[in-house]
Amino acid sequence: DGPKKVVFLVNGNLGDKSFFDLGAAGMKQIKAKYGDAVETKVIEMGTDQTKWLPTFEDVSEQGFDLIVSSTFEIADILSEVAPNHPDQTYVLVDGVMPYEKGGYDNVYSVVFKQNEGSYLAGILAAGLLKDGTIPADQGTSIGFLGGMDIPVINDFLTGYVEGAKSVNPDIKVAISYAGSFNDAAKGKELALAQYRTGTAIGFNVAGLTGLGQLAAAKDVGKWALGVNSDQEAIFKESDPAMAAKVATSMVKNIDVSILRTYDLFLEGKLPVGKVEAIGLAENAVGLVETGNMKTLASDDLKKQIETARAGIIDGSIKVTSAFGLETDKLNALRDSVRP
Amino acid sequence: MTDFDLASLITFIPAILRVTTPILLAALGVLISERAGVLNIGVEGMMLTGAFAGVVVSAATGSASLGFLAALIAGGLLGALLSFAVHVLKSDLILSGIALNMAAAAGTTLLLFMLTGDKGMSGSLSSKVLPHLTIPVIAGIPVLGTLLSGHHILTYAAFLAVPGVGLFLMRTPMGLRLRAVGENPESAAIAGINVRRVQIGALVTSGVFAGAAGAFLSMGYVSWFSQNMSAGRGFIALAAEVMGHGSASGTMFASLLLGLAEAASIALQGAGLPSELMQTVPYLVPVIALVVHARRRQRQLARA
Amino acid sequence: MTDRPLIAFAGISKTYGNGTLALDDVSFAIRPGVIHAVCGENGAGKSTLMKILFGLEQPSSGSIQLDGEAVAIASPRVAAERGIGMVHQHFSLVPSLSVAENIVLGQEPRRGAFLDRVAARRRVEELSRRYNLAVDPDATVRTLSVAAQQKVEILKALSRDVRVLILDEPTAVLTPPETEELFDRLRDMRAAGLTILFISHKLREVRALASHVTVLRAGKLVGDAPLAAIDDEAIARLVMGQAAGPALKRGGRSSGAPRVVVTGVHLKARDANDRVEGIDLTVHAGEILGVAGVDGSGQRGLVSLLTGRAQPTTGAITYEGKPSAGLGTAALRRLGLAHLPADRFQDGGSKRMTLVENAMAGAHRLAAFSTGPFLKRRAMETRTEEMIARYKVRCPGPNAPLSALSGGNAQKLIAAREFATEPHFMIADQPTRGIDVAAAAFLHERLAELAAKGGAVLLITADLDELLTLSDRIVILYAGRIVARLENEPGLTPERLGPYMLGLESAA
Amino acid sequence: MIRSAFASFVITAILLVLVVGIVLVPIAMSLPDPLAVLDTFVFGPFRNPRHTGNIIEMATPAMMCGLAVAVMFRAGMFNLGVEGAFFLGGLATVATVLLVPLPAFAMAPVGILVGAVVGSSVCAVPGYLRARYDASELVSSLMLNFAALFIGLFVVNYFLRDPAAGAMVSFKIPAEAKLPKLITGTRIHLGTLIALAACGLGAVYLFMTRAGFEARIVGSNPSFAAHLGLPIRSILLRSQVIGGLIAAGAGGIEMLGLYQRFSWQSLPGNGWTGVVVAILARDNPILLIPAALFLSYLQVGGDLIARNFDVPSEAVGLIQALVLIVVTAQAIMRNPRLIRLVAGKKPAASPAQETKAVEGSVA
Ligand SMILES: Nc1ncnc2c1ncn2[C@@H]1O[C@H](COP(=O)(O)OP(=O)(O)OP(=O)(O)O)[C@@H](O)[C@H]1O
């Protein structure tokens, strides 16, 4: 029979520099690896949520072998569509089906433990301050710039704060939310406000808004931490001075995991009807260690990060997740590090 | 952020000016169109397109000035396009403006994708930025230096444009004609003025201002273009113009107020209040200011 | 003077977008250096023809020849280049601009890139002196009285180098001395070689000024003759298609109880022209009280007080014995107030709404036209059709927008609405401004009839013939005060009123 | 009347073919099967009942938001609060059905009612500020839209958030609260009937009631309204409250009709759609229905080609923008010669300069 058909449904628009772009990159990797044996397709469903269900229904009838989509919101859509198409296989990235209620034997969910990767980012940020690599006159606290006050963003925050606290229990973290994912100018302004009030290094988790932090870091000569993809690499060619201020990026290898999903699917080993949570152990999240970090971080600090990684993998270190965390508890965590 | 001493207040001022700049530039554009009777709802789309053109052309030519020029031209062309829809096709003004915004959002993303293979941002293009200006002597003076020196060139341009636009509207023959056309097109036509030509000119000029506002975002604030990066500033500019009651100075004060509210909400992030509530500040302050202002006007009228 | 016509209309027809045939194959010629009058009923097509000559409308067919050469007048700009100026029936000023700005608009004096305000002011002052039309160049037009705006209009037309001046009902709101002055100036201009096209419903003015008259009726040319060759009655017959009815006899009514009593009323207004500086006034049932005065002597303030749009700063108004303090327009209208406003399109109606809607607004809450919250559209339409028929409103139909009506016809419809409520107290503010003779006579009958039935009428008018024809008593306003109270006895003439109106005498 | 309206429709159809031709044909030509692309765009929405259903589902909030805009525009109010009212109405409806213990049958009606009342504030507050202080309703409504968004997000985060969910969304809307589906195989729900009824009632209100008549008088000439002694302020306020109630009610209906949870994290854009629909329909409530259906048809057709062919969704956005401009192009649509050509009859009078009226109310 002919080539296999895989489709990735974007419940928004491409260009977010985050899950959607990474998902599309995963489709490219599948195509690159399997060539003519596979047909891949990416469909943008847009931001109008009422259009998502009809698109899933259409696509489910078009004979795809694998239908991939991402984000938690899609779980609700799949819970309506998947039972009606028992022969169709679905993959939900960064979201979980309510398996405990039974059913959904045709959906494979995979979630990323971004809190684990962020824990390492927190160690790096706090460590750079503690060991004086970033001198105290640049600032004494670290920053976090979130797109919105929502669980998937806060999952980065909890790990980041806990990682930093593991280095310095008294660390202060300036936390801002932009309220938008595409306003780079506002992201820059928020980052500048943090830098102005004593932040020396900040972590942006805000899509296109977050990139504004890089411009701010360049302007004031302080430091930024990228997210999802290697943000140093984005500007390496076009703006080396800015790229030089990205200490590292906490990557979330959605692309790699989508390719892995397809590999497993071909082998007949895809664990449908289940959720897999992948993190440091699976190399699904982690820090970019080949860029600025290589020269910036001391060997001690790198060692400390390695130790933490091992601890998380072997379970001796537990990182709090924002999923399922009550608002009160989250507020308590944020209050504990307020500058 | 509790220590609101003079020093932190002064460091706060450049932030206000930065936030105000794109709003003010766009609002002056809206002002010109509004006084000519053709309210430019498409300012958001023109801004976005200006931001895009600036980046692409400066990357292609290696020249920030050419990029900036392209941003102005792109905004002006969209103004001409809007005026084509309104004056030649005789489409509805508001609807054409909304359609233009839709088209600009889609068109810039599409072109970006065609040029870079990326729909999100232009990070792979080495585009140029416009400079910040240090004013020789003043820069050295403690407080005054922070206030007056070191801002982006377009920040100076925006504030200098205020008396420029004010003078243009109130003191030049062209401005007189423009106001006459906006207030009473039939009378203007009777006076031998080509209403259509004046309105076309106003929309093009309005687009040029919007293009400059866009260039500030992509060649000032940051050094790249990203999807929908105007992020609603065009509508804020529309509000600023209306709050300014049709005068250039009023528009400037309204823009400054909006900028101040936004900058304050940014500075107050991390004060421990829910971020959502902090984010309402930039939108509630103008409403309150509007009411206070309107009440004062009412009282003045009542007293007169 | 040559015999070659300066302007020749050749077979001009005009059909408006809504299908109204406003002009039907009109041809006539105008010789240079004359004052040429154009007469006709409301809606006859006079303004349309002038707009075509001025480039504001394009003819559907036919052509215009200027100096024997066929010209296409595509816009007012072209008209101005050809030396044609026009004073419009409806104002064409920009309210927020100053007098000087309005006058120089389109041909501004410059100093460098800027408007030369000094030169503009000088130009206005010079014009104002030359034509003896006093205006304040720095005043904002919005604050001017209608008469003052009319002067600005005329100055604006004269400010261009014109050889042809079109005046579309320019005298409607001028006082007699002002009108006489204007006529003198127009005669001077003719002597200086200017050709003047003059539209008026007042035969007396036509005769006093013009040497030639063209009459239009329902879009057709029905008469074109030197004035020397035609008598008034013949013109009236041409205008109306029939002989005029007998003129109304003045006075002779007996007045009843006081209906509206104004005592010691003051009104502070932003605009000095609207201020009321202490007025005592009683309008009785069954009488018509005429109010004379140069426009801007406090009439607007008085009207806004009487209609409830403003409350007196001091003093009191009683309405059928009850104090009206705090009552708004709606409450007063319920008590029987009606008001024919001076500016018919600004206050009297809505151009974009249909005739039915304009005619029934206000009455729509009556039981005859609504059940519960709902309107009885059929009844409203029937009623409007009756009004249209009774008031002879020339219109495409009851569902046409008001904007499609000529000025006079719109006024008739609005009058029909205000009379329909059988008011106890009617304020008629310039009720026949711009209305043709027949329609004016008709409205005069309505006012007289209303008074005869016991209604109280306050008539504010700049037309002293009208004032003297209708009023039982006359008060004269000057600077917000009553300077004279006169019984309208047979000997009273416009000349006697003049000195009071100009504030030269006082008898109160 | 009917004939020239019909002529307008024929002209529209011809124009659309032209526009789609100009933009889509070059794109389609670059693809393997250009005819299939055109075919899908034009006829695709009617091939599958589900897609036809999508048109109607999408038109439902568009009609109601258009009605809300039309009611306010007719009173001369340039209130853009429909966007925020729709959002807040949806939120308050969901909050009511989640937090208030209600018998099953009362959930939807009470929820929508509460949603309508709460959400209407985004239109009513600017309305009040305008009526009371003469403060520009354009500015305050534009600003309050965003304020409503962030206040709404705060409420979701602190009061309605399902901690078991991985996104900032409310708990699930109970099944009993959902609006019943009308046609199996589609998602068309009771809300569509409500929207149609609302448009009918809107026409009755504007053209057949005293209150609507008075609102139109105020909207078309406030001085005339003052001459008549109409209570202008309360009429202005009333129009904006009605507009707000309709818009917010639409938000609630949308939630209970099509959503499982409250999950908006930004303004959903229905307010702008409402403005577009109202302008297309020239503020006529009955014409809102075809206008909304037309807009949704374009959307569904565009989505279908973007989904099934290599046509970027942005190209579809461009086509839609162009179509909007062309269908309101009076130079073409109301060209007397064209209309005569199609209808064989003289065109009706065109109300003078409608754009001017809108501008006037902005100032
Ligand atoms: N920022 C400014 N700096 C210096 N001069 C200004 C400035 N803004 C305006 N002016 C001067 O004031 C004049 C009035 O301009 P402006 O735009 O403020 O109109 P305005 O007369 O105040 O309008 P309004 O009638 O609404 O009050 C201008 O012609 C200019 O000479």
Ligand SMILES: Nc1ncnc2c1ncn2[C@@H]1O[C@H](COP(=O)(O)OP(=O)(O)OP(=O)(O)O)[C@@H](O)[C@H]1O
């Ligand atoms: N813009 C228009 N659209 C449609 N019909 C119009 C328009 N302007 C005028 N008409 C119609 O054309 C006819 C002639 O109007 P015109 O204004 O020329 O009359 P007129 O002789 O000046 O009357 P009046 O003495 O009342 O000013 C009238 O029936 C009028 O209703």
Ligand SMILES: [Mg+2]
């Ligand atoms: Mg001012």
Ligand SMILES: [Mg+2]
């Ligand atoms: Mg006329």
